[in-house]
Amino acid sequence: MKFFLKATVAAAVLVVAGLGAANAEQIKVGIAAEPYPPFAAPDASGKWQGWEIDITMAMCEAAKLDCVITPVSWDGIIPALTTKKIDIIAASMSITAEREKTIDFSDKYYNTPTLILGSKEAKMDATPEGLKGKILGVQVSTVHQTYAKKHFADTAAEIKEYQTQDEANQDLAAGRIDATQADGLALETFAATAEGKACCEIKGKVAEDLEILGPGVGVGLRKGDTELKDKFNAAIKEIRANGKYDEISKKYFTFDIYGG
Numbered sequence: 726m727k728f729f730l731k732a733t734v735a736a737a738v739l740v741v742a743g744l745g746a747a748n749a750e751q752i753k754v755g756i757a758a759e760p761y762p763p764f765a766a767p768d769a770s771g772k773w774q775g776w777e778i779d780i781t782m783a784m785c786e787a788a789k790l791d792c793v794i795t796p797v798s799w800d801g802i803i804p805a806l807t808t809k810k811i812d813i814i815a816a817s818m819s820i821t822a823e824r825e826k827t828i829d830f831s832d833k834y835y836n837t838p839t840l841i842l843g844s845k846e847a848k849m850d851a852t853p854e855g856l857k858g859k860i861l862g863v864q865v866s867t868v869h870q871t872y873a874k875k876h877f878a879d880t881a882a883e884i885k886e887y888q889t890q891d892e893a894n895q896d897l898a899a900g901r902i903d904a905t906q907a908d909g910l911a912l913e914t915f916a917a918t919a920e921g922k923a924c925c926e927i928k929g930k931v932a933e934d935l936e937i938l939g940p941g942v943g944v945g946l947r948k949g950d951t952e953l954k955d956k957f958n959a960a961i962k963e964i965r966a967n968g969k970y971d972e973i974s975k976k977y978f979t980f981d982i983y984g985g
Contacts, residue, residue, distance in 0.1 A: 751791040752953075754781055755811035755945075758796040759889040763914050763977050764817050776977040780834060781815040783969050784944070787960035800866040800888070803827060806947060813953065814945030817908060819868045821939040829948055831957040833941030836984030839869065841928040842897065842912040842921075843904035851906075851929035853880040859903035860885055862893035869906045872937045898924045906931065910982070941984060 756773065760766035764777035773794050785792035797805045802818075805811045806828060820830045841851040841861075849855040857880040863870040865886045873884050885902055887893040893905040894915045905912070909930070915921045944957045964970040965983070974982055 750789075751793060752785065752813060753795040753811040754785075754792045755795050755797045755802050755805055755814045755816060757799040757802065757816045759799065759891060761817065761890065761911060764911070776973065776982075777815060777817060779973045779976075780964075780970065781944075783964050783973060784834070784957055784960040787963045787969075788956040790956065799864070803945070806945060809947070812947075813957070816945075817911075817942050818945050819939040820941060820943045821868060822936060823871075824945075827948070829946045829950065829954055830943035831946065831954055832961050833943050833984075834961050835982045836941030837982060838909040838930045839872070839906065839938055840909040840912050840930055841904050841906050842894075842916055842925050843928040844897065844900065844924060845926050847903050849904060849928050851931045853877055855928070856881045856904065858882050860901075862887055862896055862902040862905040864888070864890045864893060864907065867907075868938050869908075872931065872934060873906055875937065876931070876934070894921075900924075904928065910978075 756765050756778070761775075761777075763775055765773055765775040767773050773796070778794065782792060795811050797811060799816070802811075802814055802816060803824070806814055814828075818824070818830075820833060824830075841849070841856070843849050843859075847859065849859060853876060856877050859881055860883045861873055861877055861881045862885045863873045865888060870884075870886060873881070878884060885893075885896070887896070890905075890907050890911060893902070893907070896902045897905050898920050909927075913927065916925055916927060944954075946954050946957070970983070
């Protein structure tokens, strides 16, 4: 009889746990389909991993959401959100006034500087004068493309556009462009590789332009999805307060990626 009661209780616990998991709201998390280390990249088995993946899943856990990573081409990621192919964007997307015309954002969950990475042989800095006559590579549909066209188009020999940042990095390493502009942490990660060390060095931080570069990176959401926005804002605050954010970040960085 005791065994029967124990088995019955155990079965009931499993059923309740199963119902809890089944009742969790499933959310398709849109990430860029191309590798963007250390934020997101597939491992040998194809499973996506990285700081942003870990932080996003921690936010989902705090918000009690069943999140599924859904890779999408970067230049189609906002249309994928607005047409409900995905439910949120967690792909190092900067909060900008231009994007806020189409989508909403959560509070920021990190902020890093925008840098210029250039050939070791090239004398330059991260200014219009420093990039005079140089070929600058940027990824399409990014704040860096917008920034470069505004600040460097008059002096650079060419602003060359790429579908992925990795393609820009490879062309820089091959000597086909003189420099590239992107998120500082992503560029520092490439510069620290054997390939990056052989070819390139950080040339400096670009001048601030809050209108284009924004105050940081947030979770992208559909306009009017206030309930989901509130859940992610609360989740960001929770993982910042309970130490989970720092616990994850220390696995990847030696500094505070959250920023000021």
